[in-house]
Amino acid sequence: MRTWQDEQVQQHHYPILYEVEETHWWYVGRRRIIQCLVEKICTSLNSPNPRILDVGCGTGRLLLDYLAQGIDIDGVDISPEMLAFCAEKAQQLGLHPRLFEQTMQQLELPRTYRTIMVPSSSFQLLTDPHDAQEAMCRFFRHLEPGGILVMPFMLLWRGPSTQRIVQGAWELNGEAVRPEDGGTIRRWTRSTLDIAEQIEATEDRYEVLRDGAVVATEMHVRSPATRWYTQQQALYLYEEAGFTSMQIFKEFSGEMASVEDTVFSIVGMRP
Ligand SMILES: C[S@@+](CC[C@H](N)C(=O)[O-])C[C@H]1O[C@@H](n2cnc3c(N)ncnc32)[C@H](O)[C@@H]1O
Numbered sequence: 001m002r003t004w005q006d007e008q009v010q011q012h013h014y015p016i017l018y019e020v021e022e023t024h025w026w027y028v029g030r031r032r033i034i035q036c037l038v039e040k041i042c043t044s045l046n047s048p049n050p051r052i053l054d055v056g057c058g059t060g061r062l063l064l065d066y067l068a069q070g071i072d073i074d075g076v077d078i079s080p081e082m083l084a085f086c087a088e089k090a091q092q093l094g095l096h097p098r099l100f101e102q103t104m105q106q107l108e109l110p111r112t113y114r115t116i117m118v119p120s121s122s123f124q125l126l127t128d129p130h131d132a133q134e135a136m137c138r139f140f141r142h143l144e145p146g147g148i149l150v151m152p153f154m155l156l157w158r159g160p161s162t163q164r165i166v167q168g169a170w171e172l173n174g175e176a177v178r179p180e181d182g183g184t185i186r187r188w189t190r191s192t193l194d195i196a197e198q199i200e201a202t203e204d205r206y207e208v209l210r211d212g213a214v215v216a217t218e219m220h221v222r223s224p225a226t227r228w229y230t231q232q233q234a235l236y237l238y239e240e241a242g243f244t245s246m247q248i249f250k251e252f253s254g255e256m257a258s259v260e261d262t263v264f265s266i267v268g269m270r271p
Pocket of ligand 1: 055056057058059060061062076077078079082102103104105119120122125126
C-alpha cells in the first residue's frame, strides 16, 4: 500500500538503515566475521598495511574503523546515499577516505589491492549469475599477485522441501523517532525463498505511528533480492575466476568451516 505520505517515509529510509546496521545483531555479527578474518589475514601476510578495497562499503562502518587505524583502504558502493553518509561521518572523524561510486560487477578502479573484502554477504545481492561471474573476474583483476579475496556467505536454505516457495513471518527490525514531529518510524521485514532458484525476495514495510496508531504505511518489495550459495557453489565461483588456495572459515571465528556451516567465509588467492 502506498500513501500520499510516501515521500515523508522514504526520506527516513537511509537513517533507519544506518541505525539498524549500527546495532542489529545480524549486521553487527556479520561485520565481526570479516573483521576477524581480515586481522588474521594481515598477520599471515606479515603485512601491517594490506591495501584493502571494501566492496559495498555502505556507510563506512568497517572502512572508517580501518582508516582510523592507519590502514590503507578504499571503498566502493553502488549507492550515492550510502557514500554520502560515509563521507559525512568521515568528515566528523577528521578522516579522508577514497570512495568510488561503482558497481562491483563493473568495477574499474585506478589501482590494485592486497586484499579485497565484500563484507555483510553483499556479494549475494548480485542475483544474476552473469553479474556474479563478472564481479569475480573484476575482483581478480583488481588484486596484486598473491592478493586475496574474502567474502562471507549465508546459506538461506538447506535440505529438501516439499514446497518450492517458503515465506517467513514479518519481523520488526528497526525503529526510530522522527525529530520534526516525534512520529515513530518502524521497519518490518519479511522474506520469501524460492528454493529451486536459490533466490530470496524481501519486503520492507515502513510505518509511521502517532500516539501508537499507524498513520502511514509504505511497502518496498525487492524481488529478487539475494541469491544464496552452498559452500561448493561458492568455491566453484572462486575457481572459475582463477583463484587458488581457497579456505572456508566458520561463521564468527577464524576456525575452518565444517560442511554443516550455513554462515561461512571464503578466502581465495590470486596466484
Ligand atoms: C548490507 S549493506 C553492507 C554495508 C557495509 N559493508 C557494512 O558491513 O556495514 C550492502 C551494501 O552493498 C551496496 N551494494 C549493493 N549492490 C551493490 C553492487 N552491485 N555493487 C556495489 N555495491 C553494492 C549497497 O549500497 C550497500 O551499501
